[in-house]
Amino acid sequence: MTVAPNTLRSGPDDRGFFGQFGGRFVAETLMPLILELDTAYREARADPAFGAELETLNSTYGGRPSPLYFAERLTAELGGARVYFKRDELNHTGSHKINNCLGQILLAQRMGKTRIIAETGAGQHGVATATVAARFGLPCVVYMGETDVERQKPNVFRMHLLGAEVRPVSAGNGTLKDAMNEALRDWVANVETTYYLIGTAAGPHPYPELVRDFQSVIGREAREQMLAAEGRLPDTLVACIGGGSNAIGLFHPFLDDTDVAIIGVEAGGHGLETENGHAASMSGGRPGVLHGNRTYLLQDDDGQILEGHSISAGLDYPGVGPEHAWLKETGRVSYVPATDAEALEAFQFLTRVEGIIPALEPAHALAHVMKIAPKMDREQIILMNLCGRGDKDVFAVAEHLGLGLGS
Amino acid sequence: MITTRIDTRFAALRSEGRAALVTFVTAGDPDFDTSLEIVKALPAAGADVIELGMPFSDPMAEGPPVQASSQRALAAGQTMVRTLDLVRRFREGDPDTPIVLMGYYNPIFSYGNDRFIADARDAGADGLIVVDLPPEADDELCLPAREGGLNFIRLATPTTDDNRLPTVLANASGFIYYVSILGITGTASPDTGAVQTAVQRIKRRTTLPVAVGFGVKTEDQARAIAADADGVVVGSALVNAVRDSLEDGRATARTVGSVTDLVRTLARGVGEARAGVTA
Numbered sequence: 001m002t003v004a005p006n007t008l009r010s011g012p013d014d015r016g017f018f019g020q021f022g023g024r025f026v027a028e029t030l031m032p033l034i035l036e037l038d039t040a041y042r043e044a045r046a047d048p049a050f051g052a053e054l055e056t057l058n059s060t061y062g063g064r065p066s067p068l069y070f071a072e073r074l075t076a077e078l079g080g081a082r083v084y085f086k087r088d089e090l091n092h093t094g095s096h097k098i099n100n101c102l103g104q105i106l107l108a109q110r111m112g113k114t115r116i117i118a119e120t121g122a123g124q125h126g127v128a129t130a131t132v133a134a135r136f137g138l139p140c141v142v143y144m145g146e147t148d149v150e151r152q153k154p155n156v157f158r159m160h161l162l163g164a165e166v167r168p169v170s171a172g173n174g175t176l177k178d179a180m181n182e183a184l185r186d187w188v189a190n191v192e193t194t195y196y197l198i199g200t201a202a203g204p205h206p207y208p209e210l211v212r213d214f215q216s217v218i219g220r221e222a223r224e225q226m227l228a229a230e231g232r233l234p235d236t237l238v239a240c241i242g243g244g245s246n247a248i249g250l251f252h253p254f255l256d257d258t259d260v261a262i263i264g265v266e267a268g269g270h271g272l273e274t275e276n277g278h279a280a281s282m283s284g285g286r287p288g289v290l291h292g293n294r295t296y297l298l299q300d301d302d303g304q305i306l307e308g309h310s311i312s313a314g315l316d317y318p319g320v321g322p323e324h325a326w327l328k329e330t331g332r333v334s335y336v337p338a339t340d341a342e343a344l345e346a347f348q349f350l351t352r353v354e355g356i357i358p359a360l361e362p363a364h365a366l367a368h369v370m371k372i373a374p375k376m377d378r379e380q381i382i383l384m385n386l387c388g389r390g391d392k393d394v395f396a397v398a399e400h401l402g403l404g405l406g407s
Numbered sequence: 408m409i410t411t412r413i414d415t416r417f418a419a420l421r422s423e424g425r426a427a428l429v430t431f432v433t434a435g436d437p438d439f440d441t442s443l444e445i446v447k448a449l450p451a452a453g454a455d456v457i458e459l460g461m462p463f464s465d466p467m468a469e470g471p472p473v474q475a476s477s478q479r480a481l482a483a484g485q486t487m488v489r490t491l492d493l494v495r496r497f498r499e500g501d502p503d504t505p506i507v508l509m510g511y512y513n514p515i516f517s518y519g520n521d522r523f524i525a526d527a528r529d530a531g532a533d534g535l536i537v538v539d540l541p542p543e544a545d546d547e548l549c550l551p552a553r554e555g556g557l558n559f560i561r562l563a564t565p566t567t568d569d570n571r572l573p574t575v576l577a578n579a580s581g582f583i584y585y586v587s588i589l590g591i592t593g594t595a596s597p598d599t600g601a602v603q604t605a606v607q608r609i610k611r612r613t614t615l616p617v618a619v620g621f622g623v624k625t626e627d628q629a630r631a632i633a634a635d636a637d638g639v640v641v642g643s644a645l646v647n648a649v650r651d652s653l654e655d656g657r658a659t660a661r662t663v664g665s666v667t668d669l670v671r672t673l674a675r676g677v678g679e680a681r682a683g684v685t686a
Contacts, residue, residue: 015543023544024541024543024544025512025539025540025541025544026539026541027467027468027538027539027541027562027564028541028561028562028563028564028566028567028575028586029468029564029565029566029586029589030566031541031543031566031571032566032567032568032571033566171474172464172465177465181465181466181467184467185467185468185470185590185591188467188468188589188590188591189588189589189590189591189594189595190589191566191589192589288513288516288517289511289512289513289516289539290465290513291465291467292539294516297513299513299517301517302486302487302514302517302518303463303487303513303514303515303516303517303518304463304464304481304514305464305465305513
């Protein structure tokens, strides 16, 4: 691999670090497996047949390329920059998660693994994993916090239909971080047969790198589509950040385009001033080590991990992918919060103005677009990753609006 | 490398011809005062080495017993400062029994690695086990800890094959902790035959003592493992004894005694292991 000088796209180093972030902080039982995964991934990446098979699956099964859409009415309503959406919510299973799952299931198959496990928060990654497990005929166990099982019932049912076993996790607050702990425990006990299909660009090296690589199809397509549509690159990219896989997928191909401003939108929950009331690990946390990597974490003064809060089950993770932590430190990407209330408003606004029901996760990104677009010039362009659709969220949103649907 | 209480204790036991009983409890479980009482009572009950858990919110390698124990300690207000204070107060009355601090990296990293090493040493700790710091991360804490006079106890597991074993042993000190099962603490019971083979495999590569843990719950298991291994680690069974003694989540008059009673039976198993073999 040739590495261009002065690039922000060459990380991580061979120990899995992006600056001080990333690495492989795992128990010894997992270490040989992590090293084996690393070797298998390097070989797969160098194998044209692997790339070709993934591309075919992405197009014929996943539905790629996803369209680039000019949101004309939204743009008119906001009265500023032209807003484009990268419509990854149109993918099979309804979000960007399928991009990563297709890549990793091929890798699992290549490694001869016979059982798939995953963690999920909102259930989007769980559904995508259960989907590819069904497609490839592998048994699948999905760990999901019991709080999330409750607030994401439609996705739990979808996973059952797809033949996956959903194991509710009651430890901690019963959310995404607890599900990830439990998946790691399963993996330690079943290392020989089991492939852990991590859903976000976090965890021990090489997961942050390989998830990013599989998700970067978003940014590569968007870059080409934008050049075709407008003859130039966008002025600003916006994406929501939980663990950060959709965002790094959009951002990575643009990192060296210095004229493109890049903004990641974290879950501001009840507001950053509310203690343990948000999930904005970069805006409101500090560096630490969890789930195999060093990154920004929500934690108390004693280094105990906080649960975080977001209206969106897909964003209330107390950490973030290590490459984002590094992009924050280098200043290349700005990370800002959007609150629950702002996301709810954006959710309803987009639905009415464009006829697109977004997931609550990208509704956070949209909330920020709604703040900045009116202040920008009409010739400027914002490209936002609309990474998931909101069908799964309509019951939860009805509850928040006091219009419970009695489900 | 200086000689620690761990080195001294294992050398003494070796000359006595018996294995060490390594007892794990979580600092601050179920509360600071009771925990200190438990730890103080361990040596007289037969513990040769004390492994003291530094509670963490997300203990990834632990099964439900140690997870719950960690949660109880945190709920009772345990912090790193208080854990080191507990070590200090124990050490005032016991100059000899080695203490190994066991936990996860984030609370240490948050406290500050250099400050932690200095304070742990000053408090009277002798070694560290940090589950999520593999040898590939030795520059983080292992090497500075050794500089600072603390043993860094390395875990070897059934997945640590002969190719990898030298990496695991390279900067290890104190003893090697052999994880007897593929899995988390306090779940499956080890196959003593497989453990024996693994212990011998490790001992061919190192002069350090090899202790065995994960899934050891009973006197009989302790006896079987102590026939070959240099130490037997028991944790989940002890924190379950704490749990079972509580009423409404609070310590009772039985709490300390229920832990020490179990330690006595385990110590009997360990003590008889080689006598039984040679008799």
